[in-house]
Amino acid sequence: MATEITVPALGESVTEGSIGEWLKQPGDAVAADEPIVSLETDKVAVDVPSPVAGVLSAHQAEVGDTVEVGAVIALIEEGATGAATKGEEPARAQEKRAEGEAKRETASEELSAAAQTLSPAVRRAVLEHGVDPSTIKGTGKDGRLTKEDVIAAAKAKSDPAPAPSSAPAASAPAPAATGERREERVKMTRMRQTIAKRLKGAQEQAALLTTFNDVDMSAVIEARTKYKDMFAKKHDIRLGFMGFFAKAACLALKDVPSVNAYIEGDEIVYHDYVDISVAVSAPNGLVVPVIRDCQDKGFARIEKDIADFGSRAKEGTLTMADMSGGTFTISNGGVFGSLMSTPIINPPQSAVLGLHRIEDRAVVVDGEIVIRPMMYIALSYDHRLIDGREAVTALKIIKEAIEDPTRMLIDL
Template sequence: MATEVKVPTLGESVTEATVGELLKKVGDAVAVDEPIISLETDKVAVEAPSPVAGTIKEFKVDVGDTVEVNAVIAVIEEGDAPAKSSGDSDDAPKADKPDADVEKAAPAQAKEATDGDSSQTLSPAVRRAVLEHGVDPSTIKGTGKDGRLTKEDVIAAAEAKKSGGSKPAESTSAPAAAAGERREERVKMTRMRQTIAKRLKGAQDNAALLTTFNDVDMSAVMEARGKYKDMFAKKHDIRLGFMGFFAKAACLALKDVPAVNAYIEGDEIVYHDYVDISVAVSAPNGLVVPVIRDAQDKGFAQIEKDIADFGKRAKDGTLTMDDMKGGTFTISNGGVFGSLMSTPIINPPQSAVLGLHRIEDRPVVVNGEIVIRPMMYIALSYDHRLIDGREAVTALKIIKEAIEDPTRMLIDL
């Protein structure tokens, strides 16, 4: 009996996706709920699972195709799949586990390939194969559409590595350009990157953007972290970071200046009595903004756990649409990449975003004397259609004062 595999529900207001990778081949055996196709949506990569156990009879789509929700993408022949022969190349790499040293090195290799300046993006299945086989994806030439790396490319490279590099040249990186040769490469934008571009440009076109700046003395927060970080980690099993402090400080500011936590919808202003903070996180395919819900009711430990979980799942490609739905205010930390100052762009339909930057020792005047303090520039970009300059400056000043005197966050000042 043949069973159709359809595009699953992708999330609120998301009606279509792009086929990122075929995770199986025609004739492969699949188990119930085993992923067979990787789909790229506007925000996340999702995998379409097989609804039954059986053998893949046919794929109705190819890599790069655009598919709508509930469209048929594959056909599975139900029943026991024929046993594979002992010489089947698919079994060999799965049977041999990489040695400990390679296994430890693989995550760093996968991170280097996705975090660097390369145009290469890795689907969840490819990332798993990279980690499993301990190969460096940056040294492999992709054979997929637009030069994308496939799981088969990774397996072939692993086999070549085991056999002492006797694999033909097509599974290795392309030869370096001759001296003085000028080269260029065209790579199709992923659906996520297209959406990021559209949303950011839309924010500039539709909102009256303005940015106000301040600087923060981080001495008190750094002293608190240094004093309590070991006890905090022991009790809560999570590292005490800076984002927890800024999230709680933002909650204070948004409570006192509710317009910064609101947004425009048609000819109405929507105010919120809760704070859902979108946290900008780097993922292999671009920037994503999962949401810490009801941040005003959460403690430092839970906020830090939420952020750590989002960061891990962003790199693994396992964030869901629900993780990024909503949000009333955004915090973006460019300081982790070394940024000294920036003008962040709001995340529509939100009306404001807080930008954090790197901490550096600078001379400042305190009580009439020049002293060296760890300082950070902070920026608040806002939609001037809704938020007046006085409100924006006041909100940023509240955040500054709460960070410079964290006791304010404990006694709600």
């Protein structure tokens, strides 16, 4: 009996996606709830699991095809046995499963230790074939690993090298360098296409302007150093800088509500809550999951939300619901070493706060030149809605709250 696999509901207002990668091929055994295909939407990659155990009998769509919600994309022969396990004795099958699990555990440990960022498809291939990604030379863009690199490495690992001949052969001359220059054309993922359209649309539709300030991070660094161990022990989460900036932003948005609003048609939509979108780097591009009701959350809850989003972004398990909404965005380019930037707003929002790296600089305090840990901060905003005075005021409130964190405790 064949079971149809259809495109699931992908989120509010999302009616279609595209086939990103087939995780199972025709003839492969499939367990119930095991992912068989990765779908790409405008915002996330979604793994579609099989509702039944059996064998994948056919693909009904190819990689890159656009498929609508409800469309049939695969057929599963329920209860059938995969070709890879047919005819095996139960003991041998169990032994193979045990070997596979051991390989996956080893690969998982090696994968965690690897310094490079791997795409979900490459991570799955590493775990499946049990190879160490740090020993493989990537052939993708900027030296990144591809799925084909992992498969080739696994094949080379399983095929023994030929025995050396007893008589040494004449060494062949090394091939002369040809100076060949190569190009690689890679189709943009659906997510990258959407990011490009949204950011370009923001530039074309909004009247973008950026105001800057600099912040003395001494007080926050001192508080973090003093309380980080107690904080981690009590809340089981590291105390970072994003929690301070999120709470400082809440103060600013409360006092300057237009920065937390957006334009819809000929109306301005104001919010009495603060849902902060946090820009997070993912294998397929930048994503912006939302910390909801940030104005009511403490530092520990905010830090846990951010850590959870970062982890799930790398794993590719963020959902559409995680990224829907948002009234204001914080983007931290400082983690990559950025000194200063002009961030682009995340439509339909009207403002985004850009954070940058902290570095010791000479500044004048009370008439004396001193060395302080300083950070440039930037607020890009839609000048159609937010006046310069409001933007500067909001950024100044954030600066003052960071330089004197007590303000966040007594709501100043």
